[in-house]
Amino acid sequence: MEAVNSDAMLKGTPFHSRTSALCQSQNWRRWSGHVVAGSYELTHDREYFAIRSSAALIDVSPLHKYMIEGPDAARFLNRVVTRDVSGCAQGQVLYTPWCDEEGKVIDDGTLARLGEEKFRLTSAEPNLLWLHNNALGFRVTVGDVSESTAALALQGPTSREILRCVTDADVGGLRFFRSMAAEVKRIPVTISRTGYTGDLGYEIWVDGENAEPLWDALIEAGGPYGITPAGMLALDVARIEAGLILIDVDYVPAHRALIEDRKSSPFELGLGWTVKLDKGSFVGSTALLKEQRNGSDWQLRGLEIEWESLETLYADVGLPPQLPTIAWRTSVPVYGGRHQVGYATSGCWSPILKKYIALAHLHSTHARTGTKVEMEVTVEHRRKRAVATVTSTPFFNPERKRS
C-alpha cells in the first residue's frame, strides 16, 4: 500500500483495498491520476452483462467533485452551465455541459441540488480554477471535494432491490435524476438515480473514510441479486450503447484544444437539449444563440454498421467477420460517396443488441437518420469500407431506466 501512495505512483481510490483484492486480471486503467479496474475477471463479458441483467458495482471515485455553496449558488451555476439551474428543485440532478465564451464545450457532468444553497458538480477534468474565475462577484464558495468523497455506481435491473436491502430510505420513490440523503448501514450517503450506463441505476456518494464498509455492505446484500464488481471495459460498452459521450474520446475539451477545429459546441455533440438560451445570459450564450440560428456544421450521431457488409469484406479473405471484443476509442474516417463526411470516435459490438455500433461526428449534410454512409474498417491490414446507417441514440434505452 505504501508504494501505491507514494508520490511517483498513481493513486488508488478509497475502495482500493477491496477492488485490488478482486482484480484477478491485473488489468488496471488510469483515470484522473488514479488506478481503477479495467476488468476484474480475466474477460469482461460477465461484468458487462451484470450491468444489463443483474447489477454491477463500479468504482467511479476518480470523478472530480465540487461543492458549491452560498446564497448565490444557483445564480452562479446558472451563469456557468447551459442548463437552467433556477428551475432545479432540491433533490434534483441535472446533466449538463459547460462552455467557454465561444460556446465550445469545456466539460460535462452532473449537477445535484443538495440544498437550497448547496450543489455538487461532477466533472471529468479539473475545473476548480475556471469555476473560481467565474465566481467573481457571486456570494459562493467552491470547494474541491474530489479527494474526500468516494463514489460507487450501482447499475442494472436489480440495483433497486439491492439498495432496498441496505437502506430504509425510500429508494422506490427516487425518480430518474433525483437524489436523496440516506443511511446505508448507518453510513451517511447521498444516493442519486444517475449513472453512465443508460440502465436503471444509482450513484452513491460517501465520505472516503466510510468507503470500505459501504462497499462491503453492498457486496453482501447484493449477492442474491447477482451484484458483480465491474470495471471500465464493461462500462465503456454500456455507455456507448447508451449514446453517452466521453471527454477526450468523443470530444476534446475546449480548454485543451490546440486548434479551433478540435472544439465542439453542445449542439455539435448532440447536447442541444441541454442548452437553455431563454434562461438569460450565461457563459457562451451569445455564441450558442448564433449557432442555433445559423445551424451547426457537425452532429454527433449513432452508426449501425451493417453485418452483411462486414461479412462480404471478410469473406474476401476467407474469414468470418472479426470484431473487437472491447470498445475501441480511435478516430475512424466515415465516408459519404467519395468524400469523407465525418469520423467515428468510439464503437463496439453491442452484446445486447447484437449489432456493431459506433458514435460518429458527421457533417450535418450526412447526419440525417437513415442516411447510408461508409465507415472505414481494417480487414487483414487493408483499409476497407463497411456500409453503415445513421441512427439516433441511445442505441439501447430500456423502460426500466426511468420507470
Add this chain to the structure above:
Amino acid sequence: MSYSAHYDAIVIGGGHNGLVNAAYLARAGKSVLVLERRHLVGGAAVTEEIYPGFKYSVYSYVVSLLRPEIIRELDLPSHGLEILPLESTVTPLPNGDYLGRWADHDQTRRELYRHSAKDAEAYDDYGKLMYHLAFAVKPIVAMVPPDPTSLSPRDLLSLLKLGKHFRSLGATQFYALVKLMTMSAADFLDEWFETQALKATMSASGIIGTFLGPRSPGTAYVLLHHYLGEIDGSFRAWGFAKGGTGAISESIAGAARRFGADIRTEASVARVLVRHGRATGVALENGDEITARVVVSGLDPKRTFLKLIESEHLPDDFVDSIRRFKIRGSSGKVNLSLSELPKFTCLPRDGPHLRGAISISPSVDYLERAYDDAKYGNFSRRPYMDIIIPSMIDPGMAPPGKHVMSIFVQYAPSDLEGGWNETRREAFGDAVIDTLAQYAPNLPGAILHRQVITPWDLERDIGLTQGNIFHGELSLHQLFFLRPAPSWADYRTPLDNFYQCGSGTHPGGGISGTSGRLAALRVLKDWK
C-alpha cells in the same frame, strides 16, 4: 380476440420454428395464424413457474445456434431477447478433482496442462481445425438441401455449388471432414487427446439427443455444432436466455405479432383438411375449421404425416419412409428448486464454476456404460448430465438467495422395458439425484421441489413423438437431403400447399430457427 376464418397461411404448432416461420410469412405481408395446443407458445422452449417463485426452462435450456440472420431480420433484441454467456464447463471427477474449461484461453490452457501437457497444446490445434471445418459446413447448414437424384436445374445448380465449395477445402480439411462424418466421437477425439474427462465431455456433445453412445460411428460430426456457433454473426450467442428459453419463444412471438401474425393458444389441430391432393386448411379438436391457402406444420414428421393427415392422401412409399424415420427418445430432464447452492466436493466454494455448465462425464467408459443400460431398455443408473444453474446467471429465475438447477439427463430410453409410469419416472429422478450427490453431497438436502421429465412426459406434454428432442435422430442417414425423407427435404411435402418447418427437417435440432426460416422462404418462393 376474434380470429378470421381464412388466412393466407396457418402454422400448426407454436414451437420456436413455427413462430419463426410465421414471423417470416407475416413479414412478407401474408396473413398468418399460428395454432398452439398448449396455453403458452414455445413448444420445447418454454419457461414455466411450476413451483411458486422458481422459474424452470422446463425442456430446452440453452441456446447455441440461433441464427444471427434471424436475430437481425426479426430484430429479436427489441422484443426482449437477451442471451447471457455461459462461460465455462466444469467436469467433476470421482476422485475429487475436476477438469475445467473457462472463458479465458490462458486459464483453460493452464488447467488442461495440469491434466496433460500434450492435450493443452492439442486443444488449440483441434480448435483451429474445428473452426475451419465449421466455416466449411456453414453454407450447408444454411441452405435448402438439394436432391442429389434430381435433374432439375435448381437441384443441379445447388449440387454444383456444393461440389465447388468442397473442392475449395484443402486436402487436410477435406479428409478431416470425412472422418468427422463417419467416425465415432470417441475415436475421433482419441486421435487428439488423452485426458479421459476431456474426451468424455467433448464427446458428450455428439450424443445429446441421439440413441447412440460415444463409441457409435457417426457421432463425431455433432462435435462441429459447438464450433458453428462461434463463427456465425452473433458470436458469443452460446448461452442462456435471460428469463429462460421461454423468453426466446416470446421474443419470436413478439416479432411475429408485430408483423401482424395471429397466435392462438389452446387451439389443438385435429387434422389437416385435404381436397384433391391439396391442403386447404385445418380442423381443430373442438370442430372448428379454418381455411388457408397454405398450411405449414411445425410438428415432428411422424405426428405431421401419420396423425394429422389421413394416409390415403399420401403416397405409400412416402408414408413408409416416415414410418421408418428414427425418432427414439433418449434423454430426460430434471429441474430442481434449491434452498442453497450445491457444494461440489471438487470445488466446494461458490465460484465461477456455478455460473457455467457442469458436466457429469468423467470418462468415455462412463458414458458408454450409461448407453449400455439404455440399449437394453433401462435408464442409465449412472447417467450423463449437463447441468446449469440459471439463477446464478439470471437472478430473476428464483427468489433472492434461492436457486434453480436444470439437469439434462441421458439416457432415458423412450422404450423403457416394462414401459414408463409415475413410479419409474421418480426412480429415474432418484438415479439422477443419487449420482449427483456423489459429487455434491449437500444437494439432496437442498431440494425444495423436483420435476422429472422422461421421454414419456415429453410425448404427452409437448407432443414430441417418443420424446425425441430433435424431432428425429440426428444421425447421418437422417440428415440433409434425407431429412425427413428422400426427395422431401426442401420443406415441401407430397401434398400441394402443405409444408413442414419443424426440427424434423434440415438442419434440425436445437433452437436455431433455421428450419422455420428456410421453410418460410420456400413457401414464399412457391407463392405465385
